[in-house]
Amino acid sequence: MIRRVSIAVCFFIGLLLIWEGLFRLRIWSPVLLPSPVAVGAYLWEIACDGILWSAAAVTLRRIILGYGCGLMLGLPLGLLCSRLNFFRDTLGLIALGLQTLPSVCWVPLALLWFGQTESAMFFIVIMGSLWSVIIAINTGVRQVPPIYVRAARTMGSRGMHTWLKVFLPAALPFIVSGMKQGWAFAWRSLMAAEIYVTILTGFGLGHILHYGRELNAMEQVIGIMGVILVIGLLVDKLFFSPVESILHRRWGTGSAD
Amino acid sequence: METCVAEAPAKLSVHNIEKEFVLQGHKIHALEDIHLDIEEGEFVCLVGPSGCGKSTLLNIMAGLSKADRGDLRLDGNPIDHPGPHCLVMFQEHALFPWLNVLGNVLFGLKLKPHLSPKERLEVARYYLDLVGLSNFEKAYIHELSGGMRQRVALARALAPNPRVLLMDEPFAALDALTREQLYGDLQRIWMQRKKTIVFVTHNVREAVCLGDRVVLFSPRPGRIRQIYDVDLPRPRDINSINLAVHATEITTALKGYLKEAGAVAE
Structure with a gap:
């Protein structure tokens, strides 16, 4: 180690x-x-005067809200798609199509509908993550071996109990990988949105990156790119990795890092 | 003793059960005119080649599928849905990988609302001890050998105290040595608990080793051809000569029926 x-x-x-x-x-x-020293000095400077923290806070608040809503919507819709053919043939198809749409493509629509507001950001992040979550949950639940359900039913499990105690835990590895993919899409969408949409209710990391380009301040651009990358890594290492290693240990799949 | 058994109402009574499937446009008689009465505490083995409808009958008994016609009663009440009155042990262990050994055994017990958590734990531990896995309650399923998995599945099926235990070729995927061990364990547990067991297998020796009665099925249409009483002393050893004599008799009969069915099919 x-x-x-x-x-x-x-x-x-x-x-x-x-x-x-x-x-x-x-x-x-x-x-x-620029030299790495200049980038480091820039980061130190914005860390000291608080810009880094306030921008990171704005960005994180957006991602948590947007991604949270994407999950809250995606989970039940994914479950519906997995169980009812009507939803699978309609919503499932829409999800499949929209999942391939780069999230930046939502920006013009978001601006027209919501203007330069937080709602536009929110909308773009949800559109970025929702579809991949729906697809992952749908696939995950469909992969649950029917024998588990039969076994549970002979033990007296019905309806809601079967859902909560069999389908959900059995599909958990797929659900977690769907959540992870949804997170990656949400994070990308938000950065695209922050770079393209300037709004006055809060300057996120993407905005600072954008101004760095306008000011030709390369150490700013590279510094903020580094921050965005580190946040992405931290979320993976602090949240997804531990959950995945628990799942691997229980299912006996993969190596436990 | 004989008369006493005959007078008692059957635990599980199967009358005139019929079941058809349509497979690629052909109607298949999976089960035709099935009559079978199973007594309380009896160990009955259903034997026949694959496709003879024995697993279909087991699924109907479990409430997992429905007969087209006929009457199926457990303690006098019709079976129309799956539930803990008839628990099934499948060929694939069907244990839940997200729960550990104890969690799997507790699954069915948690669906019994009249038990307290402490009672559930006691019952689960009792059955884990019965199948010899007391030291493995924290283990996850993938960490266990094939034989251990089937032991957990047996404990899980016994723990909610079903009125009938249905076993669908539970040992077919195991190696011969492990299987022999499990024959011993299953007989020991059955003698201790006196559970009514219906056991499906294609292995005649296995059926003779375990069953009080061996019910012989033949395919196309799936029918009961003969019922043999096995009155060998228990515990029985699958390698004993006496057992082999019985098994040979049944195998010979089975081959006769197969030839007959083959001639009809051609």
Whole structure:
């Protein structure tokens, strides 16, 4: 374990050193490729004056609300699709189609419907995550071996009990991977929305990234990209990874990291 | 003793059951004119080649599928839905991977509202002990061997105290040694608990080893051809000579019926 961590640390230090080396060779203009030191200094500065935290808070609030709603809607709709052929043939088809639509495509519609408001952000994030959640839940529940349901029914399980105690836990590995995919889509949608839609109710990370481009401040662009990446990693490592390793341990699938 | 049994009402009575399937446009008589009375505490084995309708009959007894015609009663009441009165042990263990061993055994018990949590735990542990898995209650299903999984499935099926235990080729997927061990365990448990058991198998020796009666099915249409009483002393050893003699007799009869059915089919 310690060995693996130290190898990873060495790798990233090496990467930073190569970056610094490339910067010093002056192959590209410093405007295009700032030094890692400059990026670090920028991040330190916005961390000290609070911009980093307030922007991260705005962004995180949007993602939590939007993704939360995407899940709340997607879970029951996915269950409906999995059980009733009517929903599968209608809503399921819509979900399949819209899932392939890049979430940026929702931006014009969101702006027309909601204007430059929080609701537009919200809408884009929900549209980004909802469909993949529906599809994952639908697939997951359909994969539940019928023998589990038969066994449960002979033990006296019916209706709601079968749903809560058999279908849901049996489909859990699929549901979690659907949630993870939904999260990735939601996160991408929100960043696209924040870059394209300027709204006055709160500046998120995407906005700062966008202004970095307008100001030609490359250390700002790269710094914020780093922050976005770290948040994505943290969510994965702190939330999804532990859940997945519990599932792997119970189901006996994969290796427990 | 004989007369006493004859006078008692049957635990599970099957009368005139018929079942048809349509498979690729052909009507198939899965079951025709099935009559069978099973007494309280009796161990009955249904034997026949695949496709003879023995599993179909078991599913009907379990309430998992419906007969087209006929009358099926448990303690005098018709069976029309699945439930804990007839628990089934399947060929695939059908244990839940999201629960550990104890959780699986508790699943059926939790559906019995009159039991307190403490009582449920006691019952579950009693049955885990009965199948020799007391030390594995925290284990997850994938961590167990095939034989251990079927033991858990047996404990799970016995724990809610069903009136009848239905077993659908539960040992077919196991290796011979493990299977022999489980024959011993199942006989021991049956003698201890005196549960009414209906056991489906295609293995004649297995049927003779376990059953008080062996019911012989033949396919196309699925019918009961003969019922053999097995009065060998228990516990029976699957490798004993006496058992082999009985098994050979039944196998010979079975081959005769198969030849007959084959001739009809051609």
